[in-house]
């Protein structure tokens with residue numbers, strides 16, 4: 001008989017009687033997650049169910065979206081490839097998710113009285129992942145979601161008698177106006193309470209006018225409001241056991257539940273598609289700048305370890321944990337870009353507009369030049385051809401959007417930051433050997449070339465939904481250029 005494949009090392013460990021302490025901690029717990037339908041939230045739920053199938057319930061605060069009811073959204077998530085292993089380990093997973101109608105933009109999140117009662121009396125752990133991650137959100141909306149909603153959730157948390165820990169997900173870029181960032185909450189020039197209050201009575205046009213002044217040397221409303229959100233957490237923590245996790249640029253899964261899983265265009269994913277499809281030919285980036293990417297499963301492992309540590313060890317102050325790769329296992333944008341292009345050779349995307357041949361430009365003048373020559377001009381020509389052949393022109397619009405996106409991301413790919421990771425390293429040393437394995441967040445073990453190849457492959461499979469069988473045809477298509 002062949003060797004059995006060990007699909008669930010976490011579980012076989014339980015059989016052997018050496019169950020991970022962290023997994024055991026979450027058993028029997030009632031866990032509340034905001035942002036569970038997002039990129040990170042889904043991976044967090046998956047890992048919780050897979051490693052602690054005996055947990056009591058996961059409450060997810062969610063809203064209907066795109067014509068789907070809450071139940072339909074949950075059904076879709078549980079029936080996705082991401083949850084295939086979970087359904088084997090935890091067949092009752094459907095019964096253990098309680099979708100609670102909530103809109104974080106509204107007072108009391110528009111949660112019904114009965115639901116609120118249940119949440120207040122039963123919740124043991126909160127993971128607050130929900131946020132708007134758009135860089136161009138109007139300040140009012142970004143404040144509502146990233147600051148006011150955090151404040152409201154803290155108020156709810158303070159009324160939960162069984163609450164053991166509140167874990168707030170922030171971003172390593174919440175202080176990106178600094179170059180060296182410690183694991184502390186930095187004060188913001190204007191108190192969050194004042195910002196929240198002013199959003200109540202200022203009208204939109206005035207808010208738009210004062211936004212640049214308020215955000216100061218922050219690049220956008222996202223990083224600015226995430227910094228305010230952290231301050232709210234620190235100021236209003238009261239007697240709660242609170243911790244803040246700050247991931248850098250979150251990318252596809254590294255290992256779990258399988259490599260390369262990704263389901264949105266944020267961070268590098270959208271640009272990798274644009275480059276692979278031949279739209280993106282040049283981008284202003286500094287090849288030697290550190291590409292501080294962090295796999296989403298690493299973030300989730302650290303977050304779960306932080307949840308356990310915060311509840312069990314109850315640190316006296318709010319600890320901040322950096323979930324970054326740069327100081328332990330640095331990779332730069334040059335190496336990353338090179339590996340992305342090398343992967344396109346082996347596994348090209350289908351129906352590319354041109355051969356993938358992107359390059360980094362170093363200064364504004366060259367960037368403008370390549371934007372005109374490699375992006376705008378071909379788009380105009382192609383649209384002319386579409387018009388001639390009786391079709392609707394679309395390339396100029398697409399290119400303009402792409403250039404807007406690259407201009408928004410440029411800030412992050414032309415600078416390097418240094419994040420200290422004392423708390424994260426301290427936590428690693430507090431973990432038992434099996435917890436270090438089951439909840440691995442040691443990025444020193446990450447092989448970047450392998451990770452990036454799996455990332456590109458994951459984009460092809462899970463985002464573009466392209467079939468591997470189409471690779472020969474895709475290669476043939478590229479040969480024609």
Ligand SMILES: CCCCCCCCCCCCCCCCCCCCCCCC(=O)SCCNC(=O)CCNC(=O)[C@H](O)C(C)(C)COP(=O)(O)OP(=O)(O)OC[C@H]1O[C@@H](n2cnc3c(N)ncnc32)[C@H](O)[C@@H]1OP(=O)(O)O
Nearest residue numbers: 133134135171265266267268270271275337358359405412
């Ligand atoms: C040796 C040389 C080799 C060179 C090789 C080059 C190869 C390429 C490799 C690329 C590597 C470089 C990647 C660098 C990436 C750096 C990312 C840095 C991010 C810092 C993160 C800070 C950490 C965080 O905490 S934030 C969380 C991350 N948040 C985001 O990423 C949000 C960013 N997105 C936005 O803010 C908006 O979407 C915006 C402003 C970019 C666009 O808004 P707009 O209203 O114009 O469009 P949308 O309605 O949102 O979408 C329209 C359209 O565009 C698609 N799209 C959305 N986002 C992206 C994207 N990031 N990239 C590409 N396309 C995107 C979207 O799906 C829509 O498509 P439709 O078809 O119209 O539906």
Ligand SMILES: NC(=O)C1=CN([C@@H]2O[C@H](COP(=O)(O)OP(=O)(O)OC[C@H]3O[C@@H](n4cnc5c(N)ncnc54)[C@H](OP(=O)(O)O)[C@@H]3O)[C@@H](O)[C@H]2O)C=CC1
Nearest residue numbers: 035036037038039040103104105129130131171247248250
């Ligand atoms: N992705 C990244 O690169 C990084 C992310 N982070 C942080 O990680 C956390 C998770 O990010 P990520 O998963 O990538 O983000 P996503 O954009 O994928 O998910 C955002 C989540 O917030 C929910 N949400 C937004 N608005 C509301 C609302 N009004 N009511 C209820 N729910 C709402 C979304 O629900 P719905 O599905 O209904 O829209 C979704 O579940 C965020 O706090 C972010 O700041 C930090 C560093 C990097």
